[in-house]
Amino acid sequence: MKIAPTFFRALAALLFAIAFVVSAPGAETKNYSVGVYYYPGWRFAPPLIQEPPWGAIREYGGRKPVLGWYDEGKIDVATRQLQWMHEYGIDFVIYDWYWINDGGPALTHAIDAYLQSPARSTVKFSILWANHTDTPSSLQQFDAIVDYWIRHYFSQQSYYRVDGIPAVFIFSPDGLERKAASFGTDVEQLLERARRKAVNAGLPGIYFVGTSQAVAGPIQHDLPASGYDAVSAYNYHMGLSGHYSADIPLSHSYRELTDGYRQSWNWILSHSRLPYFVPVTSGWDKRPWGGSPDRMHDQSYGTPREFKEHLESARSLLDRYPGATRRTVVICCWNEFGEGSYIEPTEKWGFEYLQQVRSVFGARTQ
Template identity: 30%
Template sequence: MAASNHPYEVAVYYFPQWHPDAKNEALRGEGWTEWPTLRAAKPLFPGHEQPKVPLWGELDESDPAVSEKQIAAAADHGVTSFIYDWYWDMGGGEGPFLHRALEDGFLQAGNRDRLRFGIMWANHNEVSRERFDAMADYLIIRYFNEPNFLKLDGKLYFSIYECHTLINGLGGVEAARDALASFRAKTREAGCGELHLNLVEWGLNERHRAIIGPDANALIRMLGIDSVTSYVWIHHAEPEAFPDAPYADCAAAAAALWPAFRDAYEVPYFPNATMGWDPGPRCAQDRPHVRGDYPYTPILTGNTPEAFARMLREMKDYLDRASGLDPKLFTVYAWNEWTEGGYLEPDTVHGLKYLEAIWDVFGA
């Protein structure tokens, strides 16, 4: 089992669109994954490093042998858990989406006990109370009794990406409170223990105030939220420069927000380390690159393994100074967000050097 006495919880987000899924196949053709999108990427400005090429090739993550390779590389370099981006009812009542990376890959891997895993519900779509309850039942049955599920203070870690979307779909803050209370009760009654409910800060920021209300802490208390974290720096530290911006500048802006978020919220805030940001592969490749809504955002340049290591040392210093933050958890963007430029998996330029940076700072 992954060591539970490690002084830091290095929790890395995992994006699971590197295996065929029935919904994707219905929309895009048999066997579709995101690998062709990465392969087709072109430089969008002089010096833009695209396409990124995975050193391991275009693997199917739903294969347990592939998961074993990923787990070994992660655990060998100081990663303690994967937090899976997890999807439900993406545009209909079809239930789970992109779940086979976890269910057929990770959970069937022979070395799965070397890492813990948690769930971040990537709720880009609204769901009704009926479908929320069905999701809760699925999570409880499929995951919550797994021995290596990520727990904080003995509680199952479940994160919600878009709090505002949850509230909208359920019909308001009070309805969301009732749904989450029911989720907690169901989990307890199933013998799985208690939930640790986490919100991603993206769903709490000012652009969503009309839905979540003027006081984020009042909402946190009402919903019974246990902690807040971030997914990626670009959500709250988007550079003004375009088309590219220095990674170091974005890192400094993001690090300045760690204590700001810590002080703003009444519950613990777990800071985020972002390896890179480059959604260029998801942009149109055949027209001028103009700033706009996602994915037409600034692209971070200069995110070398050395720059990543410098940021990780700053993260460690922050965690070491943070009184009362137990566990000393931080999230990392990301294991394999290849088409957004955030990945620890080895590429053909840097090999394992991003993972080696984690080991150099946190492994000992």
């Protein structure tokens, strides 16, 4: 008898889910929600990825993934990564998402593999619109972007939601404001337009999270006035308390970097009217991609033990401000190997970074 391939895919997904429930370490209920940013840059994908991406990483010992120099467009790669995320207590993954003016959506191979993986139901997914690619160039293009989100992502059961509303992270609120002004509108109108599109498609709206440093203008006025629902960050490079100056030095060690994170956390929580999804980092070392202008800034990487101390500081903040933080942290990053921000298992550290995540924030809810 010839059985349809869809039957086998459905059976595989069922068996995979059952295996997770049986084998997951720990069955306690989590008190926290843990997200992680994912950089989909590990596949040759012109025009954004102009050459094989692993070449620069190979020269820096210790960064080779346990999966090897993988092609993240493969379903088995996505499945293994999701298995690890689930096992070590990561609740949702936020894929960096790109749109280019002449080609539409770009670097979607990792998220496409996620959507085909039998493990997709075990970890939620969201998108960080990496809107520093000179988009949107027009109102029509903005509409096309939102329509793509609604059609391809928001209808998925595994899409990450806040209060039942699909969440989208915006990398550059300033950039979006400039582009909106260039075609005669503003961000408040754009976000409301996007929400109406979602409602017309049968969804409850869109929950927009704007990323920002601890600077008074965006935190106290711009993001709330523009209609964002929450604030977070991709990463920080120094500590800020309401204002930025070119004279403020970048971190020169992981200790300085994480001290800066605490400074920014505390200022934002004291001044933001919006919920704050607390950002944390595994470090910074951009040498594979040419290095930082301040070369000493590339010494801002830490050991798994130091990472654990950073996570514990974040956890104490979630406990102190459970409403304002929604008890949520977002880690930078799963696989920013070129910037030295990664917790994906590597040949050097194995699963030690992931072990710290689980030890601080707990196992997945069963």
